[in-house]
Amino acid sequence: MRQLTLEFRHDEDTLRKYLEMKTDYSISLIVTDNSTCMLSVRNRGNSVCVRLHRIFLSADAEVLQEMADFIKTRRGSAPRIRHFIDRNSHLMRRKPPAKVTINTKGKRYDLSGIFNALNEEYFEGRTTASITWGRGCLRRAARKRTLGSYSHHNKLIRISPLLDTHKVPQYFLEHVVYHEMLHADMGVGTVGGRRSVHSREFREREKMFKHYSRAMEWEKKRWG
Numbered sequence: 056m057r058q059l060t061l062e063f064r065h066d067e068d069t070l071r072k073y074l075e076m077k078t079d080y081s082i083s084l085i086v087t088d089n090s091t092c093m094l095s096v097r098n099r100g101n102s103v104c105v106r107l108h109r110i111f112l113s114a115d116a117e118v119l120q121e122m123a124d125f126i127k128t129r130r131g132s133a134p135r136i137r138h139f140i141d142r143n144s145h146l147m148r149r150k151p152p153a154k155v156t157i158n159t160k161g162k163r164y165d166l167s168g169i170f171n172a173l174n175e176e177y178f179e180g181r182t183t184a185s186i187t188w189g190r191g192c193l194r195r196a197a198r199k200r201t202l203g204s205y206s207h208h209n210k211l212i213r214i215s216p217l218l219d220t221h222k223v224p225q226y227f228l229e230h231v232v233y234h235e236m237l238h239a240d241m242g243v244g245t246v247g248g249r250r251s252v253h254s255r256e257f258r259e260r261e262k263m264f265k266h267y268s269r270a271m272e273w274e275k276k277r278w279g
């Protein structure tokens with residue numbers, strides 16, 4: 056995320072780490088939208104493969120504790136999990152989220168040109184994420200000052216439409232795009248068990264963008 060105020064929620068990774076901590080297993084976690092199989096646990100080599108429905112990302116500590124116990128023992132009637140599923144079943148009948156529309160051509164800037172040039176220059180063309188101008192929510196974006204974001208789930212970079220104006224110099228927009236491409240390129244690292252969104256390596260690579268200092272200065276002046 057490219058935000059001036061740090062705010063980040065990373066549910067899948069947090070949940071996986073939580074379950075690992077509680078079970079002492081190495082866990083690969085697959086989050087699905089498949090409501091016919093809410094939770095399945097399978098050994099895979101030295102690790103345990105846990106598939107679970109997306110709604111568990113919002114489960115409370117008691118449900119997750121029971122899930123950890125279930126993963127460990129593979130036994131038990133798991134009443135809390137069942138209750139949680141019952142309580143949330145209405146959420147699962149909802150239609151899947153609308154397909155993401157990709158829109159790279161803005162009023163002022165064309166994101167695909169910028170993305171491709173950065174991809175060649177800094178990533179040897181290996182970044183496969185998609186990029187799009189974000190939609191609407193201008194007020195929210197302005198309040199939170201979210202200029203860009205990267206979703207690992209969709210492999211999608213979203214850039215705030217606030218930046219699609221002649222008032223924003225291209226090098227600043229490029230800096231924001233480059234930042235999100237770094238997220239796509241580096242994945243999510245951890246430092247000492249804590250999730251590190253902007254690791255030291257990230258920060259160092261961020262500075263490799265040739266207009267980095269200019270972009271920082273412009274940002275300070277513009278948004279102070």
Ligand SMILES: [Zn+2]
Nearest residue numbers: 056057058238
């Ligand atoms: Zn970021």
